[in-house]
Amino acid sequence: xxxxxxxxxxxxxxxxxxxxxxxxxxxxxxxxxxxxxxxxxxxxxxxxxxxxxxxxxxxxxxxxxxxxxxxxxxxxxxxxxxxxxxxxxxxxxxxxxxxxxxxxxxxxxxxxxxxxxxxxxxxxxxxxxxxxxxxxxxxxxxxxxxxxxxxxxxxxxxxxxxxxxxxxxxxxxxxxxxxxxxxxxxxxxxxxxxxxxxxxxxxxxxxxxxxxxxxxxxxxxxxxxxxxxxxxxxxxxxxxxxxxxxxxxxxxxxxxxxxxxxxxxxxxxxxxxxxxxxxxxxxxxxx
Numbered sequence: 001x002x003x004x005x006x007x008x009x010x011x012x013x014x015x016x017x018x019x020x021x022x023x024x025x026x027x028x029x030x031x032x033x034x035x036x037x038x039x040x041x042x043x044x045x046x047x048x049x050x051x052x053x054x055x056x057x058x059x060x061x062x063x064x065x066x067x068x069x070x071x072x073x074x075x076x077x078x079x080x081x082x083x084x085x086x087x088x089x090x091x092x093x094x095x096x097x098x099x100x101x102x103x104x105x106x107x108x109x110x111x112x113x114x115x116x117x118x119x120x121x122x123x124x125x126x127x128x129x130x131x132x133x134x135x136x137x138x139x140x141x142x143x144x145x146x147x148x149x150x151x152x153x154x155x156x157x158x159x160x161x162x163x164x165x166x167x168x169x170x171x172x173x174x175x176x177x178x179x180x181x182x183x184x185x186x187x188x189x190x191x192x193x194x195x196x197x198x199x200x201x202x203x204x205x206x207x208x209x210x211x212x213x214x215x216x217x218x219x220x221x222x223x224x225x226x227x228x229x230x231x232x233x234x235x236x237x238x239x240x241x242x243x244x245x246x247x248x249x250x251x252x253x254x255x256x257x258x259x260x261x262x263x264x265x266x267x268x269x270x271x272x273x274x275x276x277x278x279x280x281x282x283x284x285x286x287x
Contacts, residue, residue: 155229168207209270
């Protein structure tokens with residue numbers, strides 16, 4: 001991905017050098033790895049995880065160090081994230097203006113280990129997420145290393161896909177899609193709501209593809225192999241693949257993000273069409 005020298009967003013709040021606090025979870029009778037997977041599958045909501053486990057969350061907050069200098073690698077990772085965010089701003093402002101709408105930039109919070117968000121605690125183990133309450137994307141950049149090593153999805157464009165997916169959730173909020181899904185929650189069973197949540201996530205994948213389509217047209221950011229990197233990342237974080245990797249079997253009713261094939265298919269559709277109107281994942285029936 002050709003990102004060096006491109007515009008960096010000013011909407012980045014970098015908390016990585018500020019020390020902060022780290023929340024340690026205890027109790028529940030589960031190993032740390034299993035707990036991390038459960039948190040991921042529930043979209044980073046530790047309260048939902050503990051409700052399923054039948055236990056109240058027991059947490060201990062530990063103080064970390066104060067100010068620390070960022071390494072050269074950390075600085076480069078922050079510049080990359082800011083560049084991708086800047087590209088999403090350019091694309092979505094243009095697309096919104098074409099429809100007579102106003103795009104409101106989200107902010108991105110970079111942190112290490114633990115921080116607070118408008119949606120509660122943000123921890124590295126939850127992975128990147130978008131908080132609609134404060135309209136911020138939260139990203140512990142160590143996740144991008146995990147994407148490369150644990151999930152076997154290396155490459156700059158794989159990481160860019162992850163950021164663009166979270167920005168896609170911001171686009172959904174601005175268009176009112178997120179609000180409509182939340183309004184339907186009280187009328188649905190948990191299984192039905194999970195299926196609706198999957199459609200929301202797949203649409204965010206589609207919107208990430210729309211961003212990639214227009215970013216390439218506007219700035220020619222893509223290099224050979226970049227599309228394959230994004231598709232590999234979409235496959236790597238599919239619910240079926242993660243469940244199979246962690247527990248050896250798949251539970252479709254527990255899906256919250258979609259299968260590997262679904263995530264790849266919707267990202268690719270967004271990338272190929274660049275047309276937001278073709279991303280109604282809620283109207284499509286598919287396995």
